[in-house]
């Protein structure tokens with residue numbers, strides 16, 4: 021079902037919309053539901069393991085795979101953020117214009133002087149902070165409410181209002197006067213320590229949206245124009261493959277990737293793969309080298325070593341050197357595992373299996389159907405709530421809106437947004453968060469329940485994180501820059517990783533009659549997947565290594581030949597041969613906003629493993645451990661995007677600097693050992709299972725379907741009664757879910 025879903029959207033649009041997101045929402049990051057994630061996700065590694073997407077593969081390190089999907093997912097999500105809910109093309113145009121305006125407009129905004137709060141000479145720090153917070157929140161929420169209404173196609177939704185509210189937010193964030201006033205207050209003597217923390221964060225945030233050098237602004241505009249031209253060329257490109265009978269079949273990149281994974285005909289797989297590889301010369305012949313050169317000049321004008329250095333510093337707060345010191349350690353430590361996995365692949369499936377167009381196919385399996393009954397779709401919200409509740413995760417009064425099922429007219433990509441980022445007002449009043457979450461489930465399709473559940477664990481993890489950010493301004497909890505990608509993903513991936521633990525499955529993977537998933541299925545999955553997990557990691561780190569090399573090429577060496585050669589060399593070095601997902605076909609490398617930040621996912625994955633190891637060492641277990649929620653809240657969540665930042669937080673919680681040790685240890689674990697320890701965990705978990713009658717997540721949850729409110733925990737007597745109402749609504753609408 022995911023394939024079908026994803027095929028609806030054109031990958032060609034990725035660049036354009038990503039590009040426009042810069043305009044539309046600054047460097048906003050988005051999360052999308054897995055409903056649309058799966059089919060595109062596989063392309064990231066080229067080691068696509070079909071059922072990996074839907075089977076919780078019971079090994080502790082297996083979420084690497086789903087995480088990579090998340091990576092690509094993010095791109096699609098950006099695409100999903102097109103302003104115009106009906107036409108991506110017109111949205112792109114609109115966006116492009118908006119973005120062009122954003123670059124110049126931030127400086128121009130100075131002249132408009134519409135922010136009263138910044139103009140008064142007598143403004144006190146407290147009144148400035150209050151005014152800033154109120155205005156920010158009002159603009160942010162208006163935009164997000166319009167965004168939700170248009171994407172969900174609610175009655176009376178208004179694309180004009182969406183555009184207007186976006187522009188208002190953009191102007192506000194780009195106002196140089198507000199930045200000047202913030203700095204003036206920071207320089208004054210009457211600022212308290214608490215106020216200083218807030219003002220510094222406001223400054224840090226505004227700086228992400230205002231380019232303060234004229235030279236840099238000009239370079240930026242030029243790079244954007246080139247990126248738009250490249251996008252236009254891509255829009256006209258006709259892609260496809262040669263069928264078994266020699267016929268040309270046109271196909272989107274998504275279809276090409278799906279075919280590489282699933283077609284039984286080697287010639288078809290090869291043809292699809294060759295089309296993806298041809299993307300390299302195509303991009304280079306259509307301006308990609310000049311874009312790289314200009315991005316570098318832009319970054320250098322702002323004092324950075326190169327574009328990569330700028331992106332990593334802005335996103336994560338440490339420089340390129342530090343970033344690659346950490347990646348180098350991981351690369352070196354996993355190199356022998358990669359070679360071992362390739363040798364094993366040859367031994368098990370034959371020499372041909374290591375060819376770029378064959379690996380993913382050779383590693384795909386058929387467990388999806390067998391595990392499906394243990395993940396009934398309609399039970400997913402309840403399972404998520406019970407699992408989080410048992411870990412004492414609370415949402416501090418959040419209102420969460422879930423629109424989980426597909427319908428005609430609904431936007432074809434899932435996402436999770438926060439119309440209200442929470443904060444504590446200067447008078448101490450708590451403003452709880454509000455989140456909107458949508459996916460595109462068809463409840464009676466195979467795999468939909470598992471997808472819904474892992475998505476809820478992931479996005480519900482993001483929502484828990486943001487709900488618990490307790491700072492003096494909503495800018496600490498907005499999912500835009502300068503929020504660390506690595507920090508945000510660490511939280512969601514830590515929580516969705518649980519779905520792959522045998523201990524978790526023993527408690528929560530149950531069929532409609534209440535039978536627990538049998539151990540045999542879990543074991544089979546471990547044996548199939550575990551030895552090849554390192555290949556996913558190598559596919560993941562190949563992207564930052566390639567981009568590093570790309571931005572380090574001297575300008576006069578930025579030729580088609582050199583760029584494609586570098587891509588091949590990195591694939592050979594990092595992945596051991598040609599990748600099933602050629603590096604030049606990775607959509608992230610193109611658009612300004614998605615380029616040079618892939619490392620964020622690698623670090624998040626590292627942090628997830630280190631955090632898990634910490635809990636196992638200190639607590640012995642994670643699943644249903646009531647100390648997990650409070651620990652995460654205190655150590656990881658409260659600070660938001662303020663100090664001490666991602667690396668500091670990981671160090672504080674785990675007691676040591678972020679390292680790859682825990683991750684590498686898991687990948688290198690012997691299969692027999694893993695089977696043994698997971699079996700013990702499974703049996704212990706089963707034996708100790710208790711049932712709770714109530715779930716309290718300290719939130720109001722609404723199940724909606726467009727304008728229809730299916731259930732509301734505030735009106736239906738709590739979380740579980742709301743889940744029960746949702747369940748019967750699903751049974752009514754999709755009767756097959758009752759019969760199953």
Ligand SMILES: [Zn+2]
Pocket residue numbers: 051090478482508509512
């Ligand atoms: Zn995420």
